[in-house]
Amino acid sequence: DQQVKQNSPSLSVQEGRISILNCDYTNSMFDYFLWYKKYPAEGPTFLISISSIKDKNEDGRFTVFLNKSAKHLSLHIVPSQPGDSAVYFCAVQGAQKLVFGQGTRLTINP
Amino acid sequence: NAGVMQNPRHLVRRRGQEARLRCSPMKGHSHVYWYRQLPEEGLKFMVYLQKENIIDESGMPKERFSAEFPKEGPSILRIQQVVRGDSAAYFCASSPHRGAGVEAFFGQGTRLTVV
Numbered sequence: 001d002q003q004v005k006q007n008s009p010s011l012s013v014q015e016g017r018i019s020i021l022n023c024d025y026t027n028s029m030f031d032y033f034l035w036y037k038k039y040p041a042e043g044p045t046f047l048i049s050i051s052s053i054k055d056k057n058e059d060g061r062f063t064v065f066l067n068k069s070a071k072h073l074s075l076h077i078v079p080s081q082p083g084d085s086a087v088y089f090c091a092v093q094g095a096q097k098l099v100f101g102q103g104t105r106l107t108i109n110p
Numbered sequence: 111n112a113g114v115m116q117n118p119r120h121l122v123r124r125r126g127q128e129a130r131l132r133c134s135p136m137k138g139h140s141h142v143y144w145y146r147q148l149p150e151e152g153l154k155f156m157v158y159l160q161k162e163n164i165i166d167e168s169g170m171p172k173e174r175f176s177a178e179f180p181k182e183g184p185s186i187l188r189i190q191q192v193v194r195g196d197s198a199a200y201f202c203a204s205s206p207h208r209g210a211g212v213e214a215f216f217g218q219g220t221r222l223t224v225v
Contacts, residue, residue, distance in 0.1 A: 006152075034213065043114070043201050043216035044153070089153060096166045097143060098203075098214055102152035 003027055004092050006101035014109050019077040021104050023090030026071065032093035033066060035075045037086045038103070044089060048075070080108045113137065114204050115184075116217035123192050123224050131187040131220045135204030142185045143203045143214055144177060153201065159185060192224045 005024045013019045021035075031052045036044035050057040050064045050073070057064050063076045077084055085108045091098040113136035123129050135142050144156040155169040159179040170177065174192075179185040189196055199221050203214035 036216075041218075041221075043116075043203075043218045046213045046215065049213065093212075096208070097155050097158050099155060100145070100153040 002102075003099050004090060004101040006088075006090060006104050008104050009102070010105040010107070012107045012109060013080050015082060016079045019075075019080045019084065019106055019108070021075040021077075021088050021090075021106065023073050023075075023101050024071060025073075025092050027092075027094070028068070028071065030092040030094055033064070033073050034091045034093065034098065035062075035064060036089045036091060036100075038089060039086050047088075077106075080106075082108050082110060084108050114139075114202060114215050114217035116200075116202050116220050118220060119218065121220055121222045123222065125193055125224055126191050129189040129192050129196070129222055129224075131189075131200050131202075131222070133185040133187070133202030133204075133217060135185070135202075136206075136215055139204035139206050139215075141205045141208055142179050143205075144185075144187050145201045145203065147199045147201065147219075149198070156187070189222075192222075194224050197222055197224045 003026050034049040035047040037047045038044045048059050048062045048064050050066050055066050066073045087103045087105050089103045090101045115134040117132050142159045145153040147153050157170050157177045158166040174190045176188045199219045201219045203216045205212045205214045
């Protein structure tokens with residue numbers, strides 16, 4: 001029972017272009033949505049979040065969009081930089097815990 | 111996330127041995143979460159603890175796995191009689207309180223290898 005799905009296991013983007021990572025969830029009761037970034041051999045690092053009362057949150061090069069009717073959120077990174085190469089996890093927050101998607105490996109090509 | 115300390119970073123155990131993974135949350139954080147990441151998979155929730163209490167253990171395997179977060183000292187994830195399928199990265203996260211919008215901060219993980 002996968003409550004959070006990231007359907008693209010990998011994504012390759014040219015440096016300077018926009019990276020778009022997608023995430024779908026099943027439970028409309030989730031009220032907070034987060035993106036984490038993970039480098040190999042390190043723990044996930046919080047990147048950006050959005051509450052269910054908003055549809056967009058921006059922080060520098062990172063923007064998260066939330067479409068509640070479609071139960072879909074996305075992370076936009078623009079412009080993409082080589083240091084952005086990592087695995088990105090979306091997470092949803094229910095009553096007690098964060099539920100993570102499977103992750104998308106983003107590779108930024110020079 | 112350097113504030114959440116996990117040790118050891120790497121742990122090798124033979125089948126049938128016990129594994130003990132430790133997690134010291136960030137200062138001021140009283141909520142601890144354990145996650146497991148199998149190779150090429152996402153982060154799977156295991157257990158959520160507050161000081162001296164298990165709040166949600168819905169992700170814990172029914173046998174061999176246990177967790178505690180005592181009043182003093184780190185949180186411990188204990189795996190008894192390890193099997194090869196327990197090989198994974200185990201991550202601990204902490205937060206200052208529960209509620210929507212509270213980000214969890216992760217440690218660097220313990221990589222358990224069962225041989």
